[in-house]
Amino acid sequence: MTRALITGVGGQDGSYLAERLVADGVEVHALVLDEGRRPPYCPSEVILHLGDLADVEATRRLVVDLAPDEIYNLAAISSVAQSWSEPDLVSRVNGFAAVALLESARQVGEHVRFVQASSAEIFGEPATSPQDEDTPVAPTNPYGAAKAYAHLSVAVQRRRGLHASSLVLYNHESPRRPERFVTRKITAGVAAIAQGRADELVLGNLSARRDWGWAPDYVEAMLLAARADEPQDFVIATGVAHSVRDFVAAAFRHAGIEDWEGLVRSDPGLTRPADATELRGDATRARERLGWRPSMQFDEIVIRMVDAEQ
Structure with missing residues (x-):
C-alpha cells in the first residue's frame, strides 16, 4: 500500500488532498499542531502526528520513521499581510522548514515522491503576462521570498536524485x-x-x-505531479x-x-x-506533460x- 505524508492537512488544499488519497486507498499520515482536535474535513482514516514543521529534528525523525512513498508539503503561513508583520516567522515556516523537509525526504531514499506547494507570489510584479515556468523569480513581499527559497531548493534536490516537483499554484478557491x-x-x-x-x-x-481556479482541480495537479515519470516545476493556473x-x-x-x-x-x-x-498563469507544461486541465x-x-x- 502506498503511504503518504501531508503537511498542512488543516488547510483547504490539505483537506481535499486527504480525501482524495483516502479514496484512492492510500495510507495517509498528517502532521498537525493541535493534538486535541482533528482538522475540519480531515477524514477519520488519516493518521495524525503531533508536531511543528519548523521543528526540523522532530519532523525528520517522523519522516525517516514513516518512510512515506509520497510527501506533500502544503504547510505554510498563507497570509501575505502577516508576512509583512512577521517576516522572520514566515521565512522559517514557508522557507527553511520546507527546505529541511526536502532534505528529510532525500534521506529516506530515492523512491520518495515530493510535491512542494509553491505560489505565484514568487514572481512578484512580473514584466510579462501570463507567467510560466521560465518567468524570473523576483518576489516583492516576505511571503513570496520564503516561497521562492523553497521553490528553488526543489530544483536543487532534483539534481541530487530526489523525485521533487514544485507546483506554482495560482489563486484557487x-x-x-x-x-x-x-x-x-x-x-x-x-x-x-x-x-x-x-x-x-x-x-x-x-x-x-x-487567476482564480477551483481548489480540488489544483489538488489533482499535485497527485499527477507526484506520480509523473519525471519531476518538474509546473505552473498551475486557469490562464x-x-x-x-x-x-x-x-x-x-x-x-x-x-x-x-x-x-x-x-x-x-x-x-x-x-x-x-x-x-495570470500559463499552465501549458502541466497540460502537455501531466494531462491537467481546470x-x-x-x-x-x-x-x-x-x-x-x-
Whole structure:
C-alpha cells in the first residue's frame, strides 16, 4: 500500500488532498499542531502526528520513521499581510522548514515522491503576462521570498536524485477557504447583506487582478505531479484573470443584487504593500506533460462559494 505524508492537512488544499488519497486507498499520515482536535474535513482514516514543521529534528525523525512513498508539503503561513508583520516567522515556516523537509525526504531514499506547494507570489510584479515556468523569480513581499527559497531548493534536490516537483499554484478557491481570504470575505459578506445581517462590505484593492481556479482541480495537479515519470516545476493556473471587483460583482449577481456599488467600500488600510497588479498563469507544461486541465470556470466557482454561505 502506498503511504503518504501531508503537511498542512488543516488547510483547504490539505483537506481535499486527504480525501482524495483516502479514496484512492492510500495510507495517509498528517502532521498537525493541535493534538486535541482533528482538522475540519480531515477524514477519520488519516493518521495524525503531533508536531511543528519548523521543528526540523522532530519532523525528520517522523519522516525517516514513516518512510512515506509520497510527501506533500502544503504547510505554510498563507497570509501575505502577516508576512509583512512577521517576516522572520514566515521565512522559517514557508522557507527553511520546507527546505529541511526536502532534505528529510532525500534521506529516506530515492523512491520518495515530493510535491512542494509553491505560489505565484514568487514572481512578484512580473514584466510579462501570463507567467510560466521560465518567468524570473523576483518576489516583492516576505511571503513570496520564503516561497521562492523553497521553490528553488526543489530544483536543487532534483539534481541530487530526489523525485521533487514544485507546483506554482495560482489563486484557487472553494467554500473551505477561511474568511481571512478576500474571496471568502466577499462571499460571506455578500450572503450576509442578502440575508439582511449586514449592510456593507469593506475591502481593500478592488483593481487587483488574479487567476482564480477551483481548489480540488489544483489538488489533482499535485497527485499527477507526484506520480509523473519525471519531476518538474509546473505552473498551475486557469490562464484567465479577473479583478477583485469582478469577483464582487459575480457574487452579488448570484445573490440577486445588481445595484451593489453603494454596498461596497474600499478601505486603503486593507491594501497590501507592493501588491502585484495582475498575476495570470500559463499552465501549458502541466497540460502537455501531466494531462491537467481546470474543470471549473470563474463564475461557477463564485456561485458555489456563495451557495455554501446559505
